[in-house]
Amino acid sequence: MYQLKAVDKRFPGVHALKTVDFEISRGEIVGLVGENGAGKSTLMKVIYGAYQPDGGTIAIDGKSVRFQNPRQAMEKGIGMVFQEQSLIPNLTVMENIFLGYEQQFVRLGVINWKAMSDAAKKQLAKVKLDIDPATVTSALSFAQRQLVELAKVLTLEERIDGDLVILLDEPTSVLAEDEVKMLFTIVRDLTKRASFIFVSHRMDEVMELSDRIYVMKDGAVVDVVAHGAATVEQIQHKMVGRSVDREYYREQRQKPYDASMVLLEMDGISLPGRIKDISLKLHAGEVLCLVGTEGAGREAILRTIYGMRTPVSGTLKIKGNRITAFNPRAAVAAGVGYVPRERKVEGIVAGMTVYENMTLSQMGRYARAGVLNVAAEKTLARDWIARLSIKAHSEYADCGNLSGGNQQKVVLSKWRSGGSDIMLLDHPTRGLDIGAKEDVYEMIRDMSDDGIGVILVADTLEEAIGLSHNIIVLKDGVIQQRFECKPGAKPTLYDLLHYMI
């Protein structure tokens, strides 16, 4: 019914989709799995019209179609239920359901709320949600909001002729177990009305719900598995199965760290709802990887160390000193540097020059009585531009105009030039091309050589295994297992995955 043939999509430096074939029949539930960066979200965006493919064709019932935007896709019956809930919290349920389609209830320029309410009730009944449509959305639970979103997409049924395809992006990530069960019952029930594409990190749920599962890896569909035809382990194998090039992660440069020198020690740290009873140690020259799925607590640990969150229990010691005041200023002063995942939001200030960005966290060092020594700042910037071969026309270049890899180098040199010896790297290679990634790996090894302790949240499992001395596997905010990663005796992906999911 809905079919993608040899669809291709490229972004600068990334081949995001490689001749992907995909199809879904009437009333079918199709699962879509893959690691982060495997191309799942790009494929979804092509399906619901947010991206236009560079090559290949999209066909509905054999007729070729082309969507300029999601609205056009919706008119052909393709609806999307977003992972980040897209309901406007201060509007009522019915206003959300009919947002942008209020015209049908308007008489002489006035909305007939009664009619809208009745129509909304009808939609809500499809998902078996018994609430007053005039309820303000923010008063609903996450599970209820999820169902309202589903109801909103199901309004397509009345608006268009033809079949519906509904994408569910991580619909269960914020739901409790019984809510997941309820959602699945409803989805199965709704297959009378629509086909579903189900994307989730939770492998057991995908296996339970889907009639067929598309497995993606590196932008390509590597296999299509029928319901019950493979075990979780077999599918995981397909998801990650590629040979790890030891050269690529600079494994030969991995040297033993200094176990006598503890830079950072966490003992029984808890943040309600995020992490529970986390204890770990970071040594000079060590690369410690935190591994887990999204929301497993990796980011919460980094943010606690950086002082952006205050734990309710447990102690954090940096170089032997117990931290009592949790704020980024104290962390920076203690020698902690943080390379955040959202480079554009928390990594660099676009509009400020390279040298201004580099000294942002350490202006006190380049100033006397509040007056900056700009000449010294520029010297520092020129020095690091040369050391990390940052591609910028000069220290005056606007950081917002640099490529992602070069921005990352500016962020790294900001901390390294400031003498930070505990580096927190959150997805430092996200969105970088291969060459820039290798530069980052090289820099991580350089830092180890200089006795800097690194806590890394890697983009992929291979990266985590390849780079680290030690790995901590987290699930639902709790440490599941610790692995030692000596060169030549590293754990395999399956060892880790076993504890992650």
Next chain:
Amino acid sequence: MQRILSRENVIRWAPLLVLVGLIILFTAINPAFFSQRNFARIAIAAAPALMVAIGVTFIIVMGSIDLSMEGTVGLTAVLFCFAFLATGGTLAAGAWVAVPLILVLGAIIGLVNGLVHVKLRIPSFMASLAIGFVGTGAAVLITGGDIVKINDDTFRALLTWRIAGFPLMVYVVAVLALLAWFIQSHTILGRNFYAVGGGEELAHASGLNVRRVRILGFVLAGVFYAVAGILQVAKLGQAESVSGANFMFISITSVVVGGVALWGGIGGIWNTVVGVLIVNVINNGMVVIGLPDYLQDGMLGLLVIVAVVLSTDRRSVSFVK
């Protein structure tokens, strides 16, 4: 690669080109416009306005807004007169003490402004608007609606003593504008304003004390408003509760016309200087060419819209509230 006519360059130089264009336009209509006497008139009119505009520039660069200038200028002008009279009535008799006193008062008003905004988490436009009204109200209360006059020739020399045709206050303002530029580009505080305006979360994540920066910004603005209050007295020889009237519209118009982005991080003191000159050249030019003065405000309003359209890259701002 180096294109002179790139959008970036056009945005950077547009305000200055507009200023030059306006001068040429008014001179063509009435050659009397292009005279030293007229330029001195423009400079005198622009001097207090420039101080106010520079003060608010720091705030706008941070991505906030300050609307307290009318109240602050009014109150500082009135209290300056009282302090001046109370401490002798002439500079020679020791009334110079009133100057540092009033600058500190400006700083205190700014501090209250900043504390209300940051500590009580009230949006800056609301907090500062309220403080501005309090200032105007206090000025009315103190004066009882009367006018306070100062007749000290030494002090009035700011207006009457001319060097190369321009009164002393113009040079004072020029020096203070240089000081503001120095604060903007050579101090930690100035850099912090840009960091907060360009990316508040990042500034926080880099270990900056964002709340402190915000409060200090309002303190600094308050000091510049107080300078404007003193200059206003020097210009008119008197103060009353409405001495600060009109400064809100003129200063924010100037800042925006000069090319400082209202969402923060872009532009600076030189944009403001050019903006203030543009606004005052237009005001003066319309008088010189004989346009009725009630058209001036309307023209200025149109000008703001044109300036924002020309001088900012609105494509990069996803939504405007």
